[in-house]
Amino acid sequence: MISVSNIFEKIKLNVFMYFDYREYLKDVLETLQKDGHSLRSIQEQMGFQGSAFFSRILDGTRPLSLANAKRIAKAWEMDESESQYFADLVNFGNERNMDRREVHLKKLLSARSANTEYALQDSSLKFFSKWYYPVLRDLLPLVPAGTSAEKIGRMFTPALRAPQVQSGIDYLTRAGFISVGEEGKYQVTGAIVSTPPRVRSTILRKYHLKNLEINGEVYDSFSSDDRSITSVTCSLSKEGFEKVRKEIQSLREKILAIAREDKSPDRVCHVGFQLVPRAKEAK
Numbered sequence: 001m002i003s004v005s006n007i008f009e010k011i012k013l014n015v016f017m018y019f020d021y022r023e024y025l026k027d028v029l030e031t032l033q034k035d036g037h038s039l040r041s042i043q044e045q046m047g048f049q050g051s052a053f054f055s056r057i058l059d060g061t062r063p064l065s066l067a068n069a070k071r072i073a074k075a076w077e078m079d080e081s082e083s084q085y086f087a088d089l090v091n092f093g094n095e096r097n098m099d100r101r102e103v104h105l106k107k108l109l110s111a112r113s114a115n116t117e118y119a120l121q122d123s124s125l126k127f128f129s130k131w132y133y134p135v136l137r138d139l140l141p142l143v144p145a146g147t148s149a150e151k152i153g154r155m156f157t158p159a160l161r162a163p164q165v166q167s168g169i170d171y172l173t174r175a176g177f178i179s180v181g182e183e184g185k186y187q188v189t190g191a192i193v194s195t196p197p198r199v200r201s202t203i204l205r206k207y208h209l210k211n212l213e214i215n216g217e218v219y220d221s222f223s224s225d226d227r228s229i230t231s232v233t234c235s236l237s238k239e240g241f242e243k244v245r246k247e248i249q250s251l252r253e254k255i256l257a258i259a260r261e262d263k264s265p266d267r268v269c270h271v272g273f274q275l276v277p278r279a280k281e282a283k
Helices: 004-011 021-034 037-044 053-058 064-073 080-094 098-112 116-128 130-142 149-154 162-174 195-222 238-261
Strands: 178-180 185-186
Touching: 021 037, 021 053, 021 080, 037 053, 037 064, 064 080, 080 098, 098 116, 098 195, 116 130, 116 162, 116 195, 130 149, 130 162, 130 178, 130 185, 149 162, 162 178
Parallel strands: none
Antiparallel strands: 178 185
């Protein structure tokens, strides 16, 4: 019988392609199974006990421990950099605390930066690292060609410094979110941020928190004609909560449709929806 390590050497799935260790394990194990090996036989060859070791990890009922991750890395003959990335992948996947998860994500991105292809992919993940990057992306096509970074910065609320604007323009251009069109005028490209859910939630957390902070800071900067802020406090069941969530999602799509059809925009707006439990019945 061919050993698992030899089969893994043959298929060479690149662990650096992944942000979810369960997806990586699933793809490797499926490849081994296509080659005639059952999960049980793979486990036995690797020295893992129990008939459902991999099954329970793949379905999310148990996490992969760091010790077992090291055993897998050794059995599958990962080199030092692959083994470290796999360990960081497991730490990232198992971590519940969002701040610590971000630390692990930075390690993963740093490891991927050595590969030009991944570095280009990951550059788009910075899109939500600054609250003003998405605003700048939508604002630039509205300003005349040749407008200085200093003047653009004064259009923001709160205002940005010229170096912030210029570094933002440099990033958005480099990452493919904007390009320079005819007569030097900026235009939005089709680049979008597409990441796995865990990565997305990690990156977006601070983005949303920062926007909430800024909304509080600039609240008094606008008259009632230039802002619309309302709220409602109500009691909901779990089913009612989900209905409200879907209504918010539907309204979000309608707002995006309005924005797409608007032929003469003259401002960039941030529309936020917050559906957050304030109190729950004691169980």
